[in-house]
Amino acid sequence: MNLESLPKFYSPKSPKLNDETPATGGAALTITDVMAAQGMVQSKAPLGFNLFLAKMGIQDPAPALDGLMHYALALKNPVLVKLSEKARLEILPVLVQFAYADYSRSAASKAPCPHCSGTGFIDADSTTKKVHYPDGKPPKWAASTKGVFPSYWEEWKEVKQPAKVKCDHCNGKGEVSTACRGCKGKGLVLDDRRTKLIGAPTYKVCGRCNGNRYSRVPTTLARALVERVIPDLTSYQWYSGYADVISTLVTKCWQEEAFAEVQLRKVTR
Ligand SMILES: [Zn+2]
Ligand SMILES: [Zn+2]
Incomplete structure (x- = not known):
């Protein structure tokens, strides 16, 4: 089982708890297995797992951002270490937020469809017309008598039926492409x-x-935010300092996700 297949398990309507095709006859994971596996991954690779869950919209990003911030505080970037403590604490959350945005945006090729919460279907009432014969079925003579039609005995009523309708947004796939x-x-x-x-x-x-x-988030946005705190920011400082920290943080996100992936594979195989 891999991380990418995890979001499916959050959909209560998912019929099979396995990312393998049923034809292979592989043992399907029960929801208990999946919960246990998640607990293991959460304890062994908390940052990567939190990042992934947040990216997929399954979990609030706060724990992932906290973890990233913790990591960012320990970085020894030559430009950032020269900053005052106050400026550093003002700027680091901006860089962390930006790195996370970039990671979560570029990360998944697919995200669960927000319109149908990944099920591919939405609940809708469909109306169908149904025929009734309040006076009984038309008698045989009705068909052979001029001016009388069997349809005189028919009464059509619109019947509302709860129905699953294919989600338009994702075309029933349950996923949208990023x-x-x-x-x-x-x-x-x-x-x-x-x-x-x-x-x-x-x-x-x-x-x-x-x-x-x-599509990546343009770094000019981050630069504008940094310049609010450091108005005389030079290009050298930007590239070797802030932009470098952002790219280190983005790389960290990917590394941690990959690590969580390895842990998940270990416990589900
Ligand atoms: Zn959908
Ligand atoms: Zn492109």
């Missing part, structure tokens, strides 16, 4: 100019996501 819209998560887009020039489809790195396949 992939870059420019390249649909491929990282490459067709290079129109070169394709014309060469006469064969030619691709280039997607400019929107820079080949990351997921």
Whole structure:
């Protein structure tokens, strides 16, 4: 079992507690197994697990942000260590928040659909018309008598029926893509100019996501926030200090998630 398949277990309507196809005949995990596995992962890889759960919208991000902040406070970045304690405590949460936003945005190629909470279906009443014969079925002569029609005996009523309707937002898949819209998560887009020039489809790195396949949060936003605290911020300070800490934190998020993944695999195999 991997982390990606975990969100399914939070859907009460999930019929099978297993990410393997039933055809393989693998032992299906019971909800008790999954709960126990989660407890283990939570204790062995708390940061990675909290990050993942928050990213998937299963858990509040506060514990993950606390963990990241803890890590950020211990970083020895040459630019940040020169800051006053007050400025550091003002800036670090900004960097942490930003790193988390970037991680959670670029992380999952799929997130549970918020419209149907990952089930792929929404509850809706459907109305169907049903025929009734309040005076009994039409007699045989009705069919053969001019001017009389069997439909005279029919009474049609609209009947409301609770129904599961395919969720429009995710088209019944229960998941939505967080992939870059420019390249649909491929990282490459067709290079129109070169394709014309060469006469064969030619691709280039997607400019929107820079080949990351997921739309990233622009770092200029973080820079603007830092400049509020440090108005005379130089480019050198930005890149070697704050931007570097952000990228260290984003990397940390990924490493911790991978570590949680390893722990989960260990306990579910
Ligand atoms: Zn949906
Ligand atoms: Zn792209």
